[in-house]
Amino acid sequence: MSKPFLTLYCLIIYAFLLAPIAVVVIASFNSGAFLTFPPQGFSFRWYVVFFNNEVFMRAIRTSLWIAAVTMVISGIIGTMAAMFHVQYAGRLKEAVRVAMLAPLLLPEVLTAIALLFFVYSVGIGTQTMFGMIVGHVLITLPFVFINVSASMESYDPSWSMAAQSLGAGRFTRFRRIMLPLIKPGVIGGCLFAFIISFDIFTISFMLKGVGMSTLPIQLFDYLRTNFTPEAAAVSTCSIVLTMAVVIISEKVLGLRIHRF
Amino acid sequence: MTEVSIEKLTKDYGQGPAVNAISIKIAEGEFISLLGPSGCGKTTTLKMIAGFEDATEGAIRFDGSDVVRVPVEKRDIGMVFQNYALFPHMTVEKNLAFGLEMRKVSRAQIREKIAKVLDMVQLAGYAERYPRQLSGGQQQRVALARALVIEPKILLLDEPLANLDAKLREEMRVFIRDLQRRVGITTVYVTHDQAEAMTMSDRVVVMFGGRIAQIGTPSDIYERPASLEVAEFVGQVNIIRGKVNGGIVATAFGDVPVSGNLAEGTELMLALRPEAVELLPAGSGAGVFAKVLSSYYSGSLVDYRLELENGARVNVQAFPRTRFADGERVLVHAPAERFWPLGATA
Numbered sequence: 089m090s091k092p093f094l095t096l097y098c099l100i101i102y103a104f105l106l107a108p109i110a111v112v113v114i115a116s117f118n119s120g121a122f123l124t125f126p127p128q129g130f131s132f133r134w135y136v137v138f139f140n141n142e143v144f145m146r147a148i149r150t151s152l153w154i155a156a157v158t159m160v161i162s163g164i165i166g167t168m169a170a171m172f173h174v175q176y177a178g179r180l181k182e183a184v185r186v187a188m189l190a191p192l193l194l195p196e197v198l199t200a201i202a203l204l205f206f207v208y209s210v211g212i213g214t215q216t217m218f219g220m221i222v223g224h225v226l227i228t229l230p231f232v233f234i235n236v237s238a239s240m241e242s243y244d245p246s247w248s249m250a251a252q253s254l255g256a257g258r259f260t261r262f263r264r265i266m267l268p269l270i271k272p273g274v275i276g277g278c279l280f281a282f283i284i285s286f287d288i289f290t291i292s293f294m295l296k297g298v299g300m301s302t303l304p305i306q307l308f309d310y311l312r313t314n315f316t317p318e319a320a321a322v323s324t325c326s327i328v329l330t331m332a333v334v335i336i337s338e339k340v341l342g343l344r345i346h347r348f
Numbered sequence: 349m350t351e352v353s354i355e356k357l358t359k360d361y362g363q364g365p366a367v368n369a370i371s372i373k374i375a376e377g378e379f380i381s382l383l384g385p386s387g388c389g390k391t392t393t394l395k396m397i398a399g400f401e402d403a404t405e406g407a408i409r410f411d412g413s414d415v416v417r418v419p420v421e422k423r424d425i426g427m428v429f430q431n432y433a434l435f436p437h438m439t440v441e442k443n444l445a446f447g448l449e450m451r452k453v454s455r456a457q458i459r460e461k462i463a464k465v466l467d468m469v470q471l472a473g474y475a476e477r478y479p480r481q482l483s484g485g486q487q488q489r490v491a492l493a494r495a496l497v498i499e500p501k502i503l504l505l506d507e508p509l510a511n512l513d514a515k516l517r518e519e520m521r522v523f524i525r526d527l528q529r530r531v532g533i534t535t536v537y538v539t540h541d542q543a544e545a546m547t548m549s550d551r552v553v554v555m556f557g558g559r560i561a562q563i564g565t566p567s568d569i570y571e572r573p574a575s576l577e578v579a580e581f582v583g584q585v586n587i588i589r590g591k592v593n594g595g596i597v598a599t600a601f602g603d604v605p606v607s608g609n610l611a612e613g614t615e616l617m618l619a620l621r622p623e624a625v626e627l628l629p630a631g632s633g634a635g636v637f638a639k640v641l642s643s644y645y646s647g648s649l650v651d652y653r654l655e656l657e658n659g660a661r662v663n664v665q666a667f668p669r670t671r672f673a674d675g676e677r678v679l680v681h682a683p684a685e686r687f688w689p690l691g692a693t694a
Binding site: 253 | 400421422433436437446451
């Protein structure tokens with residue numbers, strides 16, 4: 089394919105992917121009372137409404153909290169699984185990979201129903217966030233696993249052996265040698281976990297307790313009865329929030345994300 | 349300085365022993381090479397000394413105390429890996445400091461020791477570089493420095509020159525040997541390169557199939573090989589067969605007296621190194637006639653393939669001062685003392 093044509097092709101694809109997001113962002117500045125496009129006039133009116141809407145604010149806090157907890161748990165379990173997968177699994181390597189990626193292959197709704205039955209049959213129920221966090225960890229784990237595995241593949245086991253010969257115990261070897269060298273994969277995986285958890289709907293919907301709500305659920309709930317640009321304002325804020333997480337991590341942690 | 353004693357050391361992965369009851373005594377400050385083809389058990393032996401592999405049976409003693417149950421990180425070894433294994437996210441200085449930090453050495457002392465060791469490996473001024481900014485030879489020297497700076501009981505090297513080009517490899521041989529002498533550290537060196545083992549070691553341990561075929565000085569190994577396998581592994585060799593008759597073996601080069609109590613009529617193999625044979629122009633003295641089949645010139649030496657009058661072929665290595673053409677008739681002479689009996693043929 090010739091270069092100008094290829095460039096044009098890429099531009100069209102990008103436009104196709106990004107146009108809906110642009111529409112939402114533009115619609116959020118609508119000064120009218122209904123979610124329409126093109127918007128009628130420009131105002132921050134609906135942002136003010138949104139920030140003063142205690143229900144949405146609580147949902148955002150809940151979502152952020154769940155995403156943070158999910159990211160930490162997924163990060164730890166996923167990194168350990170990737171270490172096992174690359175360094176110790178041996179003949180089981182492929183089996184371990186398939187098992188770890190299984191949550192990606194199953195429809196989310198099946199995982200959600202299965203978990204719902206599970207938490208009730210063992211008596212945990214949905215009064216706490218336990219079941220919901222387990223669900224989020226399940227869904228986000230493969231992303232941590234894939235990212236960390238990828239950076240583990242370029243980790244030379246003789247680095248650990250050298251550290252050991254110099255007198256470093258197991259924990260020191262991990263902290264001083266392996267972790268710094270697989271850091272891009274770990275951070276990339278954790279970011280994925282955070283962003284995906286923030287966005288999960290089905291699992292949250294099934295496993296939420298009475299009166300509990302995450303941002304996607306609250307938004308869904310809201311749109312069933314309302315059709316104001318407030319929904320666009322909420323969406324825009326959540327886009328900005330996730331982008332901020334990625335950009336800040338990149339700046340602060342010097343992250344190189346290879347696969348995005 | 350540490351004396352290392354390996355006693356009946358065995359490693360079995362479940363399909364028969366990879367290392368089979370080997371025993372080696374290594375004196376304080378001695379440089380020992382484990383030499384053999386791949387799969388002979390030399391690397392497994394080194395890994396057991398380091399502690400990366402558990403011994404199935406046997407003992408490894410550092411100054412008399414068995415370290416078989418001591419984990420790698422407590423064994424106080426310095427190890428140089430084939431690919432150097434320098435930490436890529438650390439500068440040379442941080443790489444060198446790592447082992448000292450593990451030993452809780454004070455900051456001031458770490459700085460002092462690093463300066464000293466960098467001087468020793470001729471890399472003063474490279475402290476702030478990252479490994480990727482160094483050449484292969486420099487990385488090699490950093491790896492050596494990292495292993496030595498902790499002043500370990502024993503230095504272990506696993507084919508450290510395998511990834512270097514030929515010229516650098518020869519330089520590093522001398523460099524490592526000199527450094528080892530100066531530091532005076534007991535050293536075990538694994539290689540499959542016989543020239544490397546010979547030029548560097550006090551003693552060479554030749555291994556085949558998990559067993560020790562011979563332990564000896566480089567000249568023992570080369571001139572008095574214990575078996576045909578050893579003779580062939582450590583260089584070119586001509587094998588001359590003959591029968592013992594009255595304490596001598598008759599060969600195409602003349603009678604070779606053999607000592608020992610060999611029974612009359614025993615079939616013997618005699619080893620004759622190519623450079624032990626003298627080549628002379630025809631008609632210039634004593635010797636037997638041979639025809640030059642082909643010759644290979646390599647600068648400092650010429651390798652000749654010769655055919656003796658009885659049809660036997662021999663390889664001869666000579667200085668190129670006098671060159672002989674292919675097809676030329678020459679005189680060959682091999683002194684009786686240059687034949688080494690390899691034992692009775694089966």
